[in-house]
Amino acid sequence: MKFSTRSQNLPLYATMLVLLALFSVASLRYEGFFSTRVVANLFSDNASLGIAAVGMTFVILAGGIDLSVGAVLAFTTIFTATLVQNHNVSPFVALPLALAIGTSFGTGMGFLIQRYELPPFLVTLGGMFFARGVAFVISQESVGITNATYDKVLEFGVPLGAEASLSATALAFIVFLIAGAVLAHFTRFGRNVFALGGNENSARLMGLPVGATKISVYAISGFCSALAGVVSTFYKGSGNPADGVGFELDVIASVVIGGTLLTGGVGTMAGTLTGVLIFGTIQTVLNFDGRLNSSWLRIAMGGLLLLFILLQRFLSRHTAAVR
Amino acid sequence: MSEPLLNVRNVTKAFGGVKALDGVGLTLRPGEIHALMGENGAGKSTLIKVLTGVYTPDDGAMQFDGRVIAPRSTREAEAIGISTVYQEVNLVPTLSIADNILLGRQPTRFGFLRKKAIKQRAEVALARLGLKLDVSLPLNACSMAEQQLVAIARALDIQAKLLILDEPTSSLDEREVEFLFGVLRRLRDQGMALLFVTHFLDQVYAITDRITVLRNGAFVGDFAAADLPRLKLIGAMLGRNFEELESADSDPSPAITEKRATFLEAQELGKRGVMDNVSLSIAPGEVVGLSGLLGSGRTETAKMLFGVLPPDRGSLSIAGQRTSIRSPRQAIRLGLAFCSEDRKSEGIIPHLSVRENMILAMQASRGPLRLLARSEQDQIAAHYIRALNIKTASAETPIMNLSGGNQQKVMLARWLAMQPKLIILDEPTRGIDVGAKAEIEKLVHSLRAQGMAVIFISSDIEEVVRTCERVVVLRDRRKIAELSGAEVQPNRIMNVIAHHDE
Numbered sequence: 001m002k003f004s005t006r007s008q009n010l011p012l013y014a015t016m017l018v019l020l021a022l023f024s025v026a027s028l029r030y031e032g033f034f035s036t037r038v039v040a041n042l043f044s045d046n047a048s049l050g051i052a053a054v055g056m057t058f059v060i061l062a063g064g065i066d067l068s069v070g071a072v073l074a075f076t077t078i079f080t081a082t083l084v085q086n087h088n089v090s091p092f093v094a095l096p097l098a099l100a101i102g103t104s105f106g107t108g109m110g111f112l113i114q115r116y117e118l119p120p121f122l123v124t125l126g127g128m129f130f131a132r133g134v135a136f137v138i139s140q141e142s143v144g145i146t147n148a149t150y151d152k153v154l155e156f157g158v159p160l161g162a163e164a165s166l167s168a169t170a171l172a173f174i175v176f177l178i179a180g181a182v183l184a185h186f187t188r189f190g191r192n193v194f195a196l197g198g199n200e201n202s203a204r205l206m207g208l209p210v211g212a213t214k215i216s217v218y219a220i221s222g223f224c225s226a227l228a229g230v231v232s233t234f235y236k237g238s239g240n241p242a243d244g245v246g247f248e249l250d251v252i253a254s255v256v257i258g259g260t261l262l263t264g265g266v267g268t269m270a271g272t273l274t275g276v277l278i279f280g281t282i283q284t285v286l287n288f289d290g291r292l293n294s295s296w297l298r299i300a301m302g303g304l305l306l307l308f309i310l311l312q313r314f315l316s317r318h319t320a321a322v323r
Numbered sequence: 324m325s326e327p328l329l330n331v332r333n334v335t336k337a338f339g340g341v342k343a344l345d346g347v348g349l350t351l352r353p354g355e356i357h358a359l360m361g362e363n364g365a366g367k368s369t370l371i372k373v374l375t376g377v378y379t380p381d382d383g384a385m386q387f388d389g390r391v392i393a394p395r396s397t398r399e400a401e402a403i404g405i406s407t408v409y410q411e412v413n414l415v416p417t418l419s420i421a422d423n424i425l426l427g428r429q430p431t432r433f434g435f436l437r438k439k440a441i442k443q444r445a446e447v448a449l450a451r452l453g454l455k456l457d458v459s460l461p462l463n464a465c466s467m468a469e470q471q472l473v474a475i476a477r478a479l480d481i482q483a484k485l486l487i488l489d490e491p492t493s494s495l496d497e498r499e500v501e502f503l504f505g506v507l508r509r510l511r512d513q514g515m516a517l518l519f520v521t522h523f524l525d526q527v528y529a530i531t532d533r534i535t536v537l538r539n540g541a542f543v544g545d546f547a548a549a550d551l552p553r554l555k556l557i558g559a560m561l562g563r564n565f566e567e568l569e570s571a572d573s574d575p576s577p578a579i580t581e582k583r584a585t586f587l588e589a590q591e592l593g594k595r596g597v598m599d600n601v602s603l604s605i606a607p608g609e610v611v612g613l614s615g616l617l618g619s620g621r622t623e624t625a626k627m628l629f630g631v632l633p634p635d636r637g638s639l640s641i642a643g644q645r646t647s648i649r650s651p652r653q654a655i656r657l658g659l660a661f662c663s664e665d666r667k668s669e670g671i672i673p674h675l676s677v678r679e680n681m682i683l684a685m686q687a688s689r690g691p692l693r694l695l696a697r698s699e700q701d702q703i704a705a706h707y708i709r710a711l712n713i714k715t716a717s718a719e720t721p722i723m724n725l726s727g728g729n730q731q732k733v734m735l736a737r738w739l740a741m742q743p744k745l746i747i748l749d750e751p752t753r754g755i756d757v758g759a760k761a762e763i764e765k766l767v768h769s770l771r772a773q774g775m776a777v778i779f780i781s782s783d784i785e786e787v788v789r790t791c792e793r794v795v796v797l798r799d800r801r802k803i804a805e806l807s808g809a810e811v812q813p814n815r816i817m818n819v820i821a822h823h824d825e
Contacts (some may be wrong), residue, residue: 185434188427191418195426198415205413206477207398208427267418 011259011312015274018304022281030288036164038284043170046280048073048235048244050173050273052251053258054180055224057272058217061184063197063264064120066221067126069111069228070247072102074240075135081143081239084150091149099226103129106222108287110215111319120218128248135241142240145233153234162313169231176227181269192209193217197264253305254279261312278304326389327348328353328516329374329405329485334383336369341727344371344380344538349487354508358527358548359520361537362560362782369536371487374518375407376400376594387482392466406478407577410490412470414462414477420541421445423476446478452506458540468499486510487518490528504530504550522617524553526820538562540762553821561817584643587659587745589628598623599801600637603778605745610767610777612791614784614816619802622664625747628778629661630654642744655688660738662731664750664780667731670734674725677715678704680722681736688741707736708762712762728759735766745776752781764790784813797818 027034052069059066076098081259082092109127114119116267157165166174184190192213204210233239245323258275260267282300331349335342335660344366351357361367372378374385376394377388385392387403394400397407414423429556430440445458452472462470471491476647477484492500494535507517519531527534527548534551536543536559543559551559588604598620605611612620626632628639630648639647641657648654651661663669671680682700689695704718713733715725722730738746748767752760767790770777781787785796793807796819804819 033740180436188429188431188436190424191426191436194422195415195419198417199413202413202415203426205397205407205409206415206426207396207401261417323781 009259010315011308012268012271012274014311015257015259015271015278015308019274019278019281021283023276026281026285026288030285031302033284033288035317036160037259040164040166042162042277042280042284043173043236044167045283046276047173049171049247049250049254049255049279050276051176051224052165052221052228052247053254054130054176054269055221055271056195056248056251056255057180057258057260057267057269058184059120059221060191060252060260060262061197061267062214062217062266063200064113064214065124065252065262065292066106066218066246067106067121067124067226068107068131068223069225069251070244070249071128071131071135072105072222072225072244073229073232073247074246075131075138076102076226077233077236077239077243078135078138078143078241080230080237081145084147085143085145091147095230098230099223103219103223103227104231106225107219108217109222113218114211114214123177124218132241136267139239140253142238142242143303144238150234150237154237161237166248169234172227176224177269177273180272188215189213194265197261199265238241250301253301257301257304257308259308259312262309325352325354325387326517327351328388330386331370331374331388332384334370334373334380334385336373336378336380339649342540344373347540347542348545349518349535350545351448351518353516354511354514355533356511356519356531358531358534358717359518360522360527360534360556360560361543363537365537366540367537367559368489369540371407371489371518371520372806373485374400374405374485382491389801401481401483403470404482404484405487406481406483406485407472407487408471408491412467412474413469414474416463416470416557419459419461420449420456420465423473424461424480426446426477434547444478446481449473449510451479451637452476453509453574464495465482466499466686468495468514470493471503472506479510483515485516485518487520489520490522491519492521500526504542524556524616526554528553536560552775554817557817557821561617561782561813562821586642587628588640592624592627592634592636592639594623594627594632594634594636597632597800598627598634599799600794601627601797601802602637603795603802603805605776605778607744607776608771610771610773610779610791612787612794612811613778613780613797614787614820616820617796617819617822618783619797621797622749623800625661625749625778626781627701628654629659629747631661654683655743656740659791660684660741660743660746662734662738662746662748662751664753671722676715676719677708677725678718681707681740684737685740703740705737706805707731707733707740711736711766726759728763731759735763739770743775745778745782746770747778749780750782751779752786760786784816787816788813 014048033234052073056066056069063308080094080098083089084091105127106108109123112118153168156168158171159165192208195208196210196213200210231245255272256262256279260271279301282297286294286297327350329349329351331347333346333348334344334345347370349364349370356533359367360368371376373380373437374764376396376399376544379395387405390667392403393404410522412755424445425441430437430444442458452475454472456469462473465473491503495503507712510519521527531548533545534548534556535545538560563764590602591600592602593600601624603611613624615621623632627634630650630653633649638645646657648657678700682695686695701718707711707713708715708718713729715729722733725733751763764786767777767779780788788811793805794811794816796804796806796816798820
């Protein structure tokens with residue numbers, strides 16, 4: 001059964017194929033779609049989504065879920081915006097502080113999940129309400145940011161040819177994606193995450209540090225959510241406590257479309273990148289095509305999501321049958 | 324004789340008052356394959372878990388390699404040199420073979436995995452077993468036997484001095500078992516000590532040097548395999564002194580008074596991969612025992628009759644009518660009841676009350692729309708709490724707060740409330756105290772007196788003999804004999820089990 005042996009990678013190939021097809025068709029149909037500018041913008045526009053997806057990939061690989069992502073993002077945007085704008089705190093202080101809070105928040109949820117064996121769905125649902133609530137306590141309304149440091153960062157760009165450049169946020173996405181990929185695929189910690197999601201009981205009996213690994217993935221997700229929030233303040237130039245409602249679901253969808261098994265243990269960072277880019281490409285197509293409204297993004301994502309979980313189910317049945 | 328590698332003395336471990344291990348000892352030497360034998364509940368798995376640090380013993384001492392040890396986790400046990408391969412292979416099926424062998428111990432450089440070195444070390448570990456596999460394949464592409472060997476390779480990589488194998492052969496075919504045994508002998512010759520847990524007698528004699536027998540959490544003896552004939556081993560496991568057995572005057576078993584109409588008759592029932600062949604018949608007011616060692620097919624027979632594992636050959640008739648039972652629902656409609664041996668996962672619903680647990684089957688048979696009146700429920704609960712002497716604070720107490728014996732009685736009540744014509748009791752006395760055992764036996768007698776047919780399954784041969792007037796003996800998933808009347812004696816049953824094909 002040589003075919004089945006590599007079938008784990010099949011969802012990844014399938015998503016890559018979908019991305020390629022989507023991009024090719026769009027390039028043929030819309031003038032100016034096939035350009036470095038569109039590609040650069042894919043990374044800039046989806047930096048928040050992508051960074052959060054890196055964190056979520058760890059959580060899902062470990063067999064968990066994190067619903068607090070959107071709320072933590074919103075909290076971070078309003079927290080940094082308020083500090084920088086209303087209290088004149090330097091971004092060099094405000095941003096690390098925001099990241100530290102996000103990380104601690106994730107660690108706290110991870111601790112509850114690990115120590116008291118609580119279901120991650122409920123713990124992070126609680127975390128979601130909590131973070132969202134605190135965001136609104138900080139400010140009921142959007143706070144715009146005008147700050148010299150912010151302007152400098154926004155001016156920054158790595159030129160790509162004559163007409164396009166890679167923004168700071170896009171760079172942040174790429175850097176953290178690579179860091180995530182290295183951590184997931186090239187370290188003991190990464191292997192432990194896969195083992196934990198593949199079979200927690202076995203992982204424990206194999207003497208792996210199950211508890212520390214479990215808490216760490218939520219800490220990573222908390223950090224990534226906060227970073228996604230920071231990136232969002234640069235991208236939008238403001239903080240808003242109502243930002244990112246339903247954002248966690250876009251993140252989960254991107255990760256799962258990227259071939260990561262929702263039950264854990266199988267997946268790749270490359271897949272997550274592909275999932276995020278599919279999301280972004282559909283959005284770009286909608287922008288190019290004036291006739292379609294943004295509801296079609298949801299419809300396309302919904303369709304793809306169902307398609308991919310069906311594919312995964314088929315493959316896991318298949319491997320189970322082989323066994 | 325060489326110095327012992329492992330010396331366990333007087334280890335005791337209790338769970339909520341029940342002693343799972345009571346002063347157990349175990350001695351292993353390097354270069355020895357040692358079998359740990361005992362029926363269900365003998366304490367084998369508890370002892371293994373103590374050795375591997377999953378449980379901490381309440382009392383006793385363990386010495387390993389000349390040092391006193393008290394492992395508190397699998398990790399610690401592995402660090403000492405004790406590694407375990409479990410029955411359901413405890414690896415991660417979605418990861419590669421190499422990952423599984425080296426998980427947690429991968430060679431790294433500057434914190435990064437050295438993939439080439441990992442691959443190489445995994446291949447070396449497999450080569451020690453005489454195995455060559457593509458180690459980058461995910462584990463779930465391997466057969467069960469290969470997975471088993473990968474688990475052993477993992478144990479070898481940690482330089483284990485003692486390898487514990489818990490039922491390693493239960494899902495392997497003959498050829499695979501042969502290969503595994505070759506591997507085990509090779510490891511033994513390299514000076515490793517192996518502790519081998521199995522319920523296959525043939526395999527014990529094929530490969531082990533010494534045998535330690537446990538029974539009901541107590542140490543029975545440590546024998547050289549060559550000096551312990553099969554019959555003595557079975558006697559030790561089942562709790563009868565063999566000499567004593569031969570001279571024991573046999574209780575006249577209850578005589579079969581008259582020929583009654585058969586209620587259930589099964590002929591050559593079998594199911595591929597589950598049960599080869601079993602025939603049995605039972606009349607109202609009769610208690611038929613199913614006897615045999617663990618894995619002989621007792622529970623499987625019960626599950627075939629009850630439609631949990633519908634048979635794919637043979638014929639079945641109930642009350643003179645040819646029928647086939649495809650589901651438990653149908654079995655219940657035909658007047659059958661099945662009290663499972665695994666009451667934790669197949670019986671009780673822990674958070675529901677005693678009353679709710681009792682009326683479950685009855686309610687299910689009436690359908691969701693015809694609710695059982697509360698007064699009726701209370702009446703049933705009160706009746707059976709009294710009739711079966713169930714010790715509970717009230718009918719509304721969650722069943723998880725009851726002792727094992729009382730939970731078992733609630734299970735019985737659930738089925739008795741259905742007023743079945745035939746009840747199958749699978750290990751009804753497992754894990755309950757002596758007093759409760761006696762009560763359950765008494766209950767079986769009174770059910771018989773009421774004209775109910777009872778199929779009684781138990782590992783305790785004496786209990787079977789006390790309770791049953793006829794005994795169907797199973798071995799290796801087939802019926803090998805049926806004893807009745809004066810033949811129903813412990814030594815007869817054991818003889819049949821031990822010597823059938825010799």
